[in-house]
Amino acid sequence: MSVTVLNHSLIKHKLTNIRKTQTTTKDFYQNVNEIAGLMAYEITRDFPLKPVEIETPICKSVQYELANEVVIVPILRAGLGMVDGIRSMIPTAKVGFIGLYRDEETLEPHEYYAKFPETVKNSIVLLVDPMLATGGSASSAITMLKKRGCKDIRYVGLVAAPEGVRTLQKDHPDVPIYLAALDEKLNENGYIVPGLGDCGDRLFGTR
Ligand SMILES: O=P(O)(O)OC[C@H]1O[C@H](OP(=O)(O)OP(=O)(O)O)[C@H](O)[C@@H]1O
Ligand SMILES: O=c1cc[nH]c(=O)[nH]1
């Protein structure tokens, strides 16, 4: 399935802000949300619409609204940093949660939480996590969503390594991938290079 790196000057500018080591927790969180909002605007461009009959102050008229419910599913913790920005664009979206952490030694993902709106399986699911490194977390999260019957899943991330993109494409070829940037590689500790460091820690001021 497709990999789309969104080519937008504001996204690039804000991404540079969050890559800088000296960016504060407050500015980091704000920029992540702003990038997520801009990405949502671009990604939803072709979402299906359905005709609805409405009444303007002047006359009856057939107009259009989103045909599908949207459910945003952040992978905890770092995915939480993208939720408000996307909700500012799609305020009717519901929100589910997947808790995963990556073992620092093995880099294997471990599941610790899952909670979804009942409508998730018939919705367009935006799975959000700023970092796609080995791809293990995103791949597990997609498997969890598919087990619950989700059929239309789209992955939205800020920074990816080529290794993570390859893993997702191999494990879930039906899931389109949207990114703000595709970086060079992973380092020996499984961090994206040049990347932005540990996104969860930088968003929430831990460590
Ligand atoms: O592609 P992968 O190799 O699986 O790595 C990416 C994952 O690592 C980070 O989460 P982390 O495990 O640090 O959890 P946190 O968000 O709670 O800090 C990140 O937010 C992704 O979920
Ligand atoms: O570079 C990386 C890789 C995984 N998780 C992060 O937060 N950053």
Ligand SMILES: [Mg+2]
């Ligand atoms: Mg982390």
